[in-house]
Amino acid sequence: MRRTITALACCLLLSYTCTAQRKLEAIYSDVALFWHAFDQLQHAQSKEDSIRILDQEYIYKGSAGVQQFLQGRISSGKYLQKTISQHPNYYTYLRSHTTKLNKILPRLDKHYKRLKKLYPDTDIPKVYFVIGALNSAGTIQQDPIVGVDMFGYYPETPKQELSPWLKSVLRPIEEIDVVVMHELVHMLQKGNEDTENTLLKKSIGEGAADFVGELVTNSNINKHIHDYGNAHERELWHEFKRQMHDTDISNWLYNGLTSKNRPGDLGYYVGYKICEAYYQSSKNKKQAIKEILNISDYDVFLARSGYELKLGQASR
Numbered sequence: 190m191r192r193t194i195t196a197l198a199c200c201l202l203l204s205y206t207c208t209a210q211r212k213l214e215a216i217y218s219d220v221a222l223f224w225h226a227f228d229q230l231q232h233a234q235s236k237e238d239s240i241r242i243l244d245q246e247y248i249y250k251g252s253a254g255v256q257q258f259l260q261g262r263i264s265s266g267k268y269l270q271k272t273i274s275q276h277p278n279y280y281t282y283l284r285s286h287t288t289k290l291n292k293i294l295p296r297l298d299k300h301y302k303r304l305k306k307l308y309p310d311t312d313i314p315k316v317y318f319v320i321g322a323l324n325s326a327g328t329i330q331q332d333p334i335v336g337v338d339m340f341g342y343y344p345e346t347p348k349q350e351l352s353p354w355l356k357s358v359l360r361p362i363e364e365i366d367v368v369v370m371h372e373l374v375h376m377l378q379k380g381n382e383d384t385e386n387t388l389l390k391k392s393i394g395e396g397a398a399d400f401v402g403e404l405v406t407n408s409n410i411n412k413h414i415h416d417y418g419n420a421h422e423r424e425l426w427h428e429f430k431r432q433m434h435d436t437d438i439s440n441w442l443y444n445g446l447t448s449k450n451r452p453g454d455l456g457y458y459v460g461y462k463i464c465e466a467y468y469q470s471s472k473n474k475k476q477a478i479k480e481i482l483n484i485s486d487y488d489v490f491l492a493r494s495g496y497e498l499k500l501g502q503a504s505r
């Protein structure tokens with residue numbers, strides 16, 4: 190009996206230690222696998238042949254990340270072949286940048302440790318990096334999956350094959366770790382599922398991912414929006430406040446393509462500023478992070494942030 194208890198205690202201790210030291214594993218073997226298949230495409234005799242190569246050499250051999258990225262994204266070898274045939278120069282250009290992943294992805298380990306320090310409940314064992322069909326930078330299935338194909342955008346990228354939407358969402362690969370951390374913060378958020386998806390709720394959700402992501406990476410995927418936001422903060426707030434209980438988010442979020450006369454996605458900015466005010470006014474920073482990630486009442490959160498008051502004082 191005594192032996193059993195001791196063994197059990199050791200086992201518990203061991204599992205606790207493992208959890209506490211757990212690292213984030215970045216799995217990117219699918220990227221090399223894809224390029225291997227891509228090379229074989231040049232010897233394909235027909236479209237059907239190309240589809241077969243992509244199916245057999247990439248999709249069937251791919252990791253669990255590729256399998257999870259099929260539905261609604263890569264779809265099939267047939268769909269991937271069509272996408273590649275419509276964007277041959279882009280994929281070819283992308284390749285030279287994906288070789289940087291082995292230098293960039295080790296940063297994730299550092300970011301993850303910082304995130305875990307800020308929010309000890311963080312428990313995300315792995316993230317997959319795959320090449321997709323130019324329709325998604327990432328998703329969260331059983332695991333987070335990142336579409337590396339969306340990270341080949343540079344001034345010299347061949348753009349003639351790219352749709353306006355792609356031109357607005359593609360990014361350089363150097364930003365991939367910051368995007369990943371934004372997505373991982375989303376995984377930690379336990380917002381109130383029962384409340385309506387208002388502009389306030391959605392903007393705080395996005396702003397929190399940017400804010401906590403920035404604490405961890407010292408960078409922000411929406412830096413360009415902040416320049417405009419800081420210059421127009423008060424007028425933006427008044428406009429936002431009038432609409433924040435509506436469920437129509439089309440003027441504030443995911444509107445990079447349709448926004449006229451000002452940058453899209455300014456809801457990220459307003460949400461960020463609310464979270465920033467909440468964090469700054471909190472004495473216990475660790476507790477503040479916990480509260481930012483576990484919001485049950487968005488109006489109460491906004492009031493407690495003191496954002497509006499702060500803004501009023503700043504304008505005096």
Ligand SMILES: [Zn+2]
Pocket residue numbers: 371375395398
């Ligand atoms: Zn987001």
